Amino acid sequence: MRPRFVILLVAVTALLAIVPIVGSPVMVQFGISTLLFAVLAQSWNIIGGFTGYPSFGNSVFYGLGVYGTAIAMAKFSLPFGVGLVCGAILAMLCALLIGLPVLRLRGQYFAIATLGLSVAMAAVFSNIEIAGANIGLILPLTRADGMFYELSLGLLVACVLCVFWISRSRFGMGLIAIREDEHAAASMGVNTTLYKTMALVLSALFTSIAGGIHAYFITFVDPASAFDSTLNVRMVIMTVFGGPGTVLGPVVGAFVLSAVYELLANWISTAAALLFGVVIVVAVIFMPRGIADLAAGIRRQGISYLLQNIRRYRL
Amino acid sequence: MNASSITSPATGMAPLLQTQDITKRFQGLVSVNHVSFDLNDGEILALIGPNGAGKTTLVNLISGTLPPSEGELRFQGTRIDTLPTYRRARLGIARTFQVMKPFRDLTALDNVATAALFGQRGGATTRQAAREDARKWLDFTGLGHRADQRADALGGPDLKRLELAKALAQRPKLLLLDEVMAGLNAVEIDEVVEVIKQIRDSGVTILIVEHVMKAVRSLADRVVVLHHGELIAQGNAETVFQDPRVVEAYLGKRRA
Amino acid sequence: MRYTLTLLAALPALILSAATLAQADDDVITLGASVQQTGQQANTGRYYADAYKLAIDTINAKGGVKVGDKSYKLALKLYDNQSDVNLSVRQYVQLITADKVNYLLGPFASNYALDDSSVAEKYQIPMVQGGGASGQIYARGYKYVFGTLPPAEDYYASTIDMMGKLDPKPANVALISADDSFDVSVAKGTREHLKSAGLNIVVDEKFAENNADFASILSLVKSKTPDVILWSGHETEALNFIRQMKSLDVNPKGFYAFTVGVPTADFRKALGNDANYAFGMTTWLPTDKLPDQWFGNAADFAKVYKEKFGYDPDYHAASAVADVETYAVSLAKAGSLEPPKVRDAIAAIEFDSLYAHIKYGENGQIVLPQVVVQIQNNELMPVYSTDFLNKPQYPVPAWGERK
């Protein structure tokens, strides 16, 4: 990686870090949600983008992070940090347990099996007493949005560094090999079962911490919002939009889509959903490999890149 | 009819790979039927037979892509038939695939570098070192000039070379080559034959599945013939090609 | 190429900072709200959007609000949260910090109110909301949150009270509720009310939210032959429940009642004649017995509302008007625009509105009796509050015996 680029990234991070000091509360608010979305997309990228397993079970890890934190804080009056750890452990254990059977499935079948698990988990949590059943749990109100923002930013930085490491490491090459061809990867010496499970566990770790931060930030959790499978759909969309299997693609995807959604929602209000849908459709047609590839393609061949994409993927 | 285990007549050493009564059934269909043979250290063994004889299945059984229904596999004297695929690769068994399996999204260089990072124990540990290894193997297989192209931009012959380079980058003790010459022209075949000889000379034992008889004759120390999943003949190339059962297997095939 | 990426990443932040320029007008008091104008909850969300607008226009037309000796006009800053809870939270922060609205009105539904009221409390800006009834909203000791829907736990109190005076007196009850926060609270409270009234619960089932199939529950109910079905959930589910009651020929001996749907015109229209005989509840009816300083009375309000928006208001709309009027009344009382003073004024006020007699309890929530209503010959009839208001059609005839 070129040093100038590293400096630029550090500068951007520093700029992001001072938002709570110089920016408006609305920006902080928007920032928290966007940074957490970026974490979710980036975590999904580990299992979905690098390993090629389109997980719809990441909303389970998110929900476990939410509930792990909420139960620890609301029921046992433990501090926030301990809550986060509880949530993360819960989610990683779950990834380990469901990973072993479910990671034997490929493609769409893996997707649907994990979707099934997320539905089941929501039902389980809406029936257990310690999770407040359906009434939900209430967390203490904190006036510290700056802290939530910096935590989210810190988590995102950690997550991006982790993915950067993956992209450069033997582990990451193994994951990519699994994505490209699992049989070839195994016959080449990649311990596919271990690698896949590790990828899912890592993905669960970051996803659940994001969930925990959001739980404390929003102060109220119930099963419907914690195990929301449309959240998982958004993780996928942001990642695919930005460029799956790249280091910065999912982050950029999350930033751009969140900004588009937010601006549309606040400027043109009720027609926002329509335009959001149109943006996605147009994006898939003109940049099917994500923003990351779009940037490279435009630089390489200018505007004809867009048309070339259509020629390449149409029937 | 099934030859039992034979120790190497050439060297007298323990064989590198022993297959013993190895059998594979698919829902009642027997694809490989009680096959036993040895593969000696440093030799090239050709596995031939008509289409559907079970050659690729046998390669899959040795590499671990499929589990055997019956029988034993020994590599350097230890049982490997219960080991998962990746453990066998770590012990030093590498293979190419007849239906090629390149990593399409990666460059040729990264394809081979990934193999260099894994493969037999004790290889490259950093991506940098792996890429250096990979460049060496790409040059060796004549693909050096296309190192930075994505695999999905390569044509058939180049993909064959890529498969070979990936297998070599794993620094194998035993190399399983599944029809690496299919679809190549005469000049390209001669090139590959030369490359394989060089590999053998560097001390790698090779099992080669091949339809190109010219190549088999010039390469194989010994030949094993499969027909309908059964081992019908083995020995040096000239003897085997004159075996009436082998002739019948091929001619019968042709008549049908 | 990567530089472009980073620029793209920084862009939204720049745009947002430009978009958040504050504006404040001297003699205008702005109320802010984010409600569901599109998405899943849009069907009920529209009552709030429309009623807020109508109430503010009407108050302005009558001279606005006098605070101290200065007159102010009211204004509304309204966002569509697209039925997305997290977006609604951000929009409330935006309302407070960027749009600098003076005070807040609420969204629809308990789960939205739960999250959004935390924003109000965080910034210590009063929020009067008429869309969330769950007791959870008021169980947190918040100082700045007030509500005009009565507690979920007591929704069936008046219905159960009425059951004691019916002839023949029902004895066995089937209780069916959705599994979300609000309906679970309703079921919990109802169970206690039934117990103290000495009634038997023969079926007690919970169904999953957004469920469309009640065949199993209905078959079970049919086999237990209860006298009464008390049902709690959402409008679409109530609609499916009634349609499937008919097609499976389920006939409780006494009657069946719903927490939602029955007072809503859209609901009655969708069901047609099948809506008849269903019991329901409302905190509000458009009668001329509810006088109002700005609209005259509730009946007049309903007329104006229908003319303006093309559909009949129900208690959601009336409750939303009461929220706006709460500000109009308390601002005059407070004599100041300072949020803490206004907050104290809201806690202390008592006035008559087209919705009800408004007085907030210690925890911020209003206490109101539910009026039991029944659809009789396609008309909504009030039946019972503390005593019978009209004669109920009781017992309800079986599906096969209706004309």
Next chain:
Amino acid sequence: MLLAQIIVNGVLLGGLYGLMALGMALVWGVLNIVNLAHGAFVMLGGYIVYYLFTTLGIDPLAALPIAMALMFAFGYLLQYVVLNQIIRSAMLNTLLITFGLDVVLTYLAQLGFSADFRTIAPSYAGANFGLLGITVPVAPLAAFAIAWLLAGLTWLLLNRLPLGRAIRATAQNLVAARLYGVNPRRLYAVTFGIGAALAGASGGLYGMISHLSPYVGAPLTAKAFVIAVIGGLHNPFAVVASGLIIGIAESLAALYVGPTYANVISFGLLVLILVLRPSRALRAA
């Protein structure tokens, strides 16, 4: 008796589920598109029947073929103009674009039809008859019969007509499809159109049994998805049959385990089948 009633409920409900999944399975199996807008198609079909019934007074059952024809045209155009442009890119992209379409269609439906709830209520919608002490509702029974009828027609189309053979060949291999002398773009559009038409038919029936609003689509997509996986993607009868399995399982679960677990049961069943039959799962890889 209760048990028998519950099973009848489940069977009738399952027929409609199966019909919903039929179109999704066809499109998925042939075009490799997991259509997240499938539920929105069901919703649109429902509204078409609703308006034909309420404004023109056409009996809902008679309106079904009209709705199917309109939905076919809609699906054909959508595939021809939009989806054919990206059909060869990664599977996730088709997921993404159909998600976008779902958002757009749902929004347009709210604009055009308002968020009001609608029901398709002909005189026979709530009718029922008793049979051996079991109450059999008429509308779900009709839906059940129509589901099998359409499954049969789909089967005939795929297995007995040249067009169907071309469609099946396309599912295997695009090059083979060209041998049938059919333009693959049109063939894809026709297949997607048939999928949309089947969705439209199930929408009309759904409106008769349940209700319509612009937002009914998403949960129906999920349901159809599950059933398509369980039934496999290649045999219409197996799809409808797996609808029945889900219908019965959910009905029994609602009674004996608790209605909140109905979804857990259907998805649990799905995961179980997937994990126990990995061969099928691997084939799709």
